[in-house]
Amino acid sequence: GDTDRGEFAHHMLKEIFEQPDSLENAMRGRLVEADASTHFGGLNLDPQKLRQAERIILTGCGTSYHAALVGEYLFEEFARIPVEVEYASEFRYRNPPIDRNTIVIAITQSGETADTLAALRESKRKGHTTLALCNVVGSTIAREADGGVYLHAGPEIGVASTKAFTSQVTVLAMLAIYFGRLRHLSALQGMQMIERMRQLPEIIRETLTCYDDVRRVAQRIHTARSVLYLGRNYLYPVALEGALKLKEISYIHAEGYPAAEMKHGPIALVDADTPSIFLIPRGGLFEKVMSNLEEVKARGGPVIAITNDGDESQLAHLRAKCDELILVPEVPEFLQPLICSIPLQLLAYEIAVLRGCDVDKPRNLAKSVTVE
Numbered sequence: 001g002d003t004d005r006g007e008f009a010h011h012m013l014k015e016i017f018e019q020p021d022s023l024e025n026a027m028r029g030r031l032v033e034a035d036a037s038t039h040f041g042g043l044n045l046d047p048q049k050l051r052q053a054e055r056i057i058l059t060g061c062g063t064s065y066h067a068a069l070v071g072e073y074l075f076e077e078f079a080r081i082p083v084e085v086e087y088a089s090e091f092r093y094r095n096p097p098i099d100r101n102t103i104v105i106a107i108t109q110s111g112e113t114a115d116t117l118a119a120l121r122e123s124k125r126k127g128h129t130t131l132a133l134c135n136v137v138g139s140t141i142a143r144e145a146d147g148g149v150y151l152h153a154g155p156e157i158g159v160a161s162t163k164a165f166t167s168q169v170t171v172l173a174m175l176a177i178y179f180g181r182l183r184h185l186s187a188l189q190g191m192q193m194i195e196r197m198r199q200l201p202e203i204i205r206e207t208l209t210c211y212d213d214v215r216r217v218a219q220r221i222h223t224a225r226s227v228l229y230l231g232r233n234y235l236y237p238v239a240l241e242g243a244l245k246l247k248e249i250s251y252i253h254a255e256g257y258p259a260a261e262m263k264h265g266p267i268a269l270v271d272a273d274t275p276s277i278f279l280i281p282r283g284g285l286f287e288k289v290m291s292n293l294e295e296v297k298a299r300g301g302p303v304i305a306i307t308n309d310g311d312e313s314q315l316a317h318l319r320a321k322c323d324e325l326i327l328v329p330e331v332p333e334f335l336q337p338l339i340c341s342i343p344l345q346l347l348a349y350e351i352a353v354l355r356g357c358d359v360d361k362p363r364n365l366a367k368s369v370t371v372e
């Protein structure tokens, strides 16, 4: 009911601000310094089977599909396992050739999405080991999978998924460490990753202070007809998710794109009424994304950059090139999807409120889609 929202105007806003706690809950008891690894009670997966695995398929719908895309980057980088990501609705009918040593992981907040359930059942029929990452305990998909991991994010009421997404990404990062430690990841690297994950709740708390920057940006762009979201590497899926959030609750057309792919088409959309939101944290690709950003700016499109506080010379350079900056804390690349999602969730929320949209119950959408 409305009273559960406490001081917050909407469930979505409350759930965004719950993320320091929901991530803490996702990690509780699962980070094991003694093994420089992670541990999951219900995974039910023979380590030998995992060492022999030749492929992982991640499947889901909507926001859960975007978490799966982040999972692909994580598993391939740290566990060196080839990963395919499939929309559950495509996977269930596509009948792709799948190797025997393949593990299928279904990602779903509700555990009831019809297409994801069908993909899971089809995988089981073909004899694959199946796992589920679910939030709702005892849900159909949680019960039918061979094993899995609960998100422990608590009930998510807002139709647009926020805290479940960051919990999914957190669990995928922990699984990447676990899989990695049974295959290619050194104890030292495992330990460093765990240490950084332990700091997450505090870092997310700090990230949420970007809300003031976000409100300013929302004022500036809430009348746009279309918005572009651009990122590379781990932040490409985050760009997709940022665009989805905006579409879902503000009904503004938005597109997520790999920042460098932009020049092969979407750049034709750029004009004074089409803002571009660049995810441009410090790191190896900073200069590359910077030149993508300059290409957009040169064509007269408003540019908003999400980057890290700190390094003043780099910031001055960015400030000169873009119309607005949103600052978030600096973290290692594998945790950037979590940190950079927060301002995009808040931005979609603020824009929807400014446009008078029903944030918690957007038109035409359901919290969980149990029909095909």
Ligand code: G6P
Residues within 6 Å of the ligand: 060, 061, 062, 063, 064, 107, 108, 109, 110, 111, 112, 113, 116, 159, 160, 161, 365, 366, 367, 368, 369
């Ligand atoms: C619906 C919701 C989305 C959600 C998707 C998948 O479309 O509106 O927010 O991402 O279903 O839901 P699931 O429960 O499987 O994660």
